Amino acid sequence: MSAPLTIITDQRYLEHDTGGGEHPESPVRLQVISQALEASSCFADIAFAAPRVAEREWLAKVHTEDWLFRFEEAVLAGRTYIDHTDNQICYDSYDIACLSAGAGLAGIDLIEEGKAHNIFCLVRPPGHHAEHNIPFGFCFFNNCVVAARYWQYCYGKKRILVFDFDGHHGNGIQSAFEDEAAGYYISIHEHPSFSYPGTGYADEHGMGEGKGTILNLPLSPGAGDSQVVKLLQDVILPKLEEWQPDAIIVAAGFDAHREDEMTGLLYSTELYHTIGLVMRDWAERFTEGRILSILEGGYELSVLGDSVEAYVRGLLGR
Amino acid sequence: MYISRHMTADPVTVSSAMSLPEARALLNDFRFRHLPVVDENGALLGMLTDRDLRSAYPSSVLTDSERRLVYEKVEKTTVAEIMSTDCVTLRLDSTLDDALFLFDRDQMGALPVLDGERVVGVFSIRDLTTAYKKLFGVGEKGSMLIGIDDDGSHGIMTRIVNLLEEQNIPFTRLMRVYDERKGNTIYLRINTFKIAKVYSLLEDAGLAVKRA
Numbered sequence: 001m002s003a004p005l006t007i008i009t010d011q012r013y014l015e016h017d018t019g020g021g022e023h024p025e026s027p028v029r030l031q032v033i034s035q036a037l038e039a040s041s042c043f044a045d046i047a048f049a050a051p052r053v054a055e056r057e058w059l060a061k062v063h064t065e066d067w068l069f070r071f072e073e074a075v076l077a078g079r080t081y082i083d084h085t086d087n088q089i090c091y092d093s094y095d096i097a098c099l100s101a102g103a104g105l106a107g108i109d110l111i112e113e114g115k116a117h118n119i120f121c122l123v124r125p126p127g128h129h130a131e132h133n134i135p136f137g138f139c140f141f142n143n144c145v146v147a148a149r150y151w152q153y154c155y156g157k158k159r160i161l162v163f164d165f166d167g168h169h170g171n172g173i174q175s176a177f178e179d180e181a182a183g184y185y186i187s188i189h190e191h192p193s194f195s196y197p198g199t200g201y202a203d204e205h206g207m208g209e210g211k212g213t214i215l216n217l218p219l220s221p222g223a224g225d226s227q228v229v230k231l232l233q234d235v236i237l238p239k240l241e242e243w244q245p246d247a248i249i250v251a252a253g254f255d256a257h258r259e260d261e262m263t264g265l266l267y268s269t270e271l272y273h274t275i276g277l278v279m280r281d282w283a284e285r286f287t288e289g290r291i292l293s294i295l296e297g298g299y300e301l302s303v304l305g306d307s308v309e310a311y312v313r314g315l316l317g318r
Numbered sequence: 319m320y321i322s323r324h325m326t327a328d329p330v331t332v333s334s335a336m337s338l339p340e341a342r343a344l345l346n347d348f349r350f351r352h353l354p355v356v357d358e359n360g361a362l363l364g365m366l367t368d369r370d371l372r373s374a375y376p377s378s379v380l381t382d383s384e385r386r387l388v389y390e391k392v393e394k395t396t397v398a399e400i401m402s403t404d405c406v407t408l409r410l411d412s413t414l415d416d417a418l419f420l421f422d423r424d425q426m427g428a429l430p431v432l433d434g435e436r437v438v439g440v441f442s443i444r445d446l447t448t449a450y451k452k453l454f455g456v457g458e459k460g461s462m463l464i465g466i467d468d469d470g471s472h473g474i475m476t477r478i479v480n481l482l483e484e485q486n487i488p489f490t491r492l493m494r495v496y497d498e499r500k501g502n503t504i505y506l507r508i509n510t511f512k513i514a515k516v517y518s519l520l521e522d523a524g525l526a527v528k529r530a
Contacts, residue, residue, distance in 0.1 A: 022515060084460070085486060086511045129460075129511075136460050137511040171459055196511050198461040221529070261514035264529060299514070 002116045003047030004316050007037070008103045009122040010051050016097070016125055017090035018138070019080060024262065024299035025088075025125065025138040033122055033295075036305025042316050049110060051103035051121070054146055059101060061149040062142055062176060064133040071097070071140060087135045097125055097140040104147025104249070107292050112155050118283070118315055120252070120293040122308075128170030128251045128296050129197055136171065137197055143294050144251045145176040148183060151247050158182055161245035161286075163236075164189070165228075165275055166253020166296040167263035169200025169216065173251065179210040184243055188231055190256065190263045191218040215239060221264030225271040232278050240286060248291045250279055254298030254307040262299050272307045276314015291315075321412045324449040325431050325439035331356045334363050334398035341397050342371050352428035354437045355401045361435035364401035367427065374400050407432050408441055414449050417441055454507075455491055461509045465528035466520060468494060468502035474525075478506065481519055487512075503528065 014027040037043060059068060074082045075094045081087050103121035110116035127143030129136035144162050151157040162177070164170045164187040177183035192200045206214040217231050254272060256265035283291035293315070298304045331354045332341055345353060345368055355364040374395065376388035406420055408431045420429060421443050431439035455461055468474065475492065482489050491507035508516055520527050 022512075024512060024514065084488070084509070131459070192457070193463060196460070196462045196513060198455070198458050198463075201457065261517060262511075263513075 002110075002114070004045040005042075005118045005120060005312060006047045006049050006107070006110060006116040007120050007122055008049050008051050008107050009034075010099060010103075012092075012096060012099055013122075013124050015090075015092045016100075017092070018088035023088055025297075027124070028301055029298065029304060030122060030124060032301050032305040033308045036309040037312065040309045040312065042313050042318050045316055045318075046312070047116070049106065049116070051099055051123070052106045053095070053098045054102035054105055054141070058105060058146055058150050059098070059141060061153065062132060062145045063130075067133045067135075071135070082140075083135055086138060087140070088138075089140075093125070093140070099123075100125055101127065101141040101143050101146045104143055104292060104294055105150045108147060108151050108155065111290050111292065117288075117290045118280070119291070120295075120312065120315065122295050124295070126253070126296045127294070128164060128166060128173050128253070129168070130172045131175055132172075137168070138297075139172065142172040142176065144170070144173055144249050144296075147249055147292060147294065148176075148247075151249075152182060157247040159184070159243065159245050160247045160249065161186065161240065161243070161282075162249045162251060163187075163279075163282075164251035164253070164296070165256070166251055166298075167256030167260070167265050167267075168196050168253070168297060169218075170251055170296070171197050171199040174200070174204070174214055174216075177210060178204070178206045178214050179208045181209045181213060183210075184213045184215070184245060186215040186217070186236055186239070187251075188217045188219065188228060190223075190265050191220055194221050195263055219265060222266060224258070224266035225268055225274070228267065228271060229274060232275070237282075240282060245286050248279070248283055248287050250291065250293040251296045252293045252308075252311060253296035254304055254311075255300070257298070257300060257303050257307055259303045260298065260300035262297065269303060269306050269310050273310035273314045276311040277317065278314070280315055280317050319413045319415070320410070321408050321414065321417060321431055321441050322410045322439070324414065324445050325408075325441040326445065327439045329354060329430075329437065329440040331360070331437055332366065332397055333357075334396060334401065336397045338371060338374055338392050338395050338397065338400070341366060342375075345371065352440060352442070354430045354440065355397055356437050359435070360437055362405060362407065362430055362432060362437050363398070364403040365405050365430060366397055366401045370400050370402065405430065409433070410438065414446065414453070417446055418450075421446060458490070458507075458509075460511075461490065461507050462513065463491075464506045464508060464516065464520075466504045466506065467526035467528065468504045469526075470502065475504065477523065478504065478520070478525065481523055482506075482508070482516075485515075485519055487516055487519070
């Protein structure tokens, strides 16, 4: 019998140094999350497991060789950022990014070996903005897409849902899936006219064989809990009942919180509990309770820990 | 801003003697909606649209015998008989704005682009939206738009630019939009994820960012 929830994380994630002080994607993010989980009433239900370093073979299923070399060379050369000052790096960043991308792989192995069913990877750097050949918005490797490819190629999954509730659109996930039928990317995010990264319009549904496998649900600035709950119940669930995913990956970002200045959305901490409950419900309906969540954004340190704890309580059905 | 950079160059054209079934097959094969009709020197004679063709073909409410009669007539009809000859055109040195005004005035779907008399391109309303999308950075990955109240104070644009450049915050567009009823706004397209930092920078300098 596996633990109700398994968290995959590692102290080495703190070693991805984004230059200190004012950079929002700081190591402290994971520390406040750990503290909130340790203080949580559900801490006893959580098991912990280690990630592994994502092998180049799996990174290369998502990213170009050119980008892998460019990233590795940049850190070895001692550069402090790559392509854009948002994307701060240190000497260890390439290795830590490989470890971040590998958390999903370790989680999938645990699920497929029957050792766990409900996994949450608490990792950094995040991934959903990373494109196949370029970093964006603090993201270097697209952790969710690397995990999806691993699940497809190693375990034969044919209908992978990636659901993204980060306040920002996961442009890198959409790019990876928009022309194929085997993945379904659904994202609720702040409207791209007002929000980074300026992508994720509602009229983008996928192309060619992937037509109909992208569902962007942008919200206007100021939107909050009621709009999200309505989308989950009235729009997304019927789509999933029709599509019947055989694996679920959640890009779990917490920067749409009302206190987080990274978006104009006004989610409450309690909404993340609701989202956790809904994810649990989807897993029970479609994938025999099996679900893999991967941390994306969430930058307001005063609420990030509680938001993640609320999501975890929801995932546990508590 | 010139049409020549955004048009479809060397477009497929047809002769005025072509039959309607041939022209229809061409439109269907290439998924076009507009075909310039030209003479042997490539000079514009008219435009043929999918709407012109639909009007020429029999209506679905006709009986079979009526439809057959119309089909027989259509097969003998040439492009010259149904094309529009009163064409609005663009030139190679026309601008996107010229095209916008023409589309807005005439509700056309596409316009031929001429070099002298010769057709050298077609510029569609889709080309126009693509060009303006690029011009304004809509959908540009890694960017977002911020609105700032324009209080009309002297040097406000310079202040904004200086603040951003001093802090090495990349931006690609700065637009001032006048609106007598709702107030003037300065729009700024920034290319960074560090949004909170930009908000603080602008607000600490006394600028009013339009937030949710």
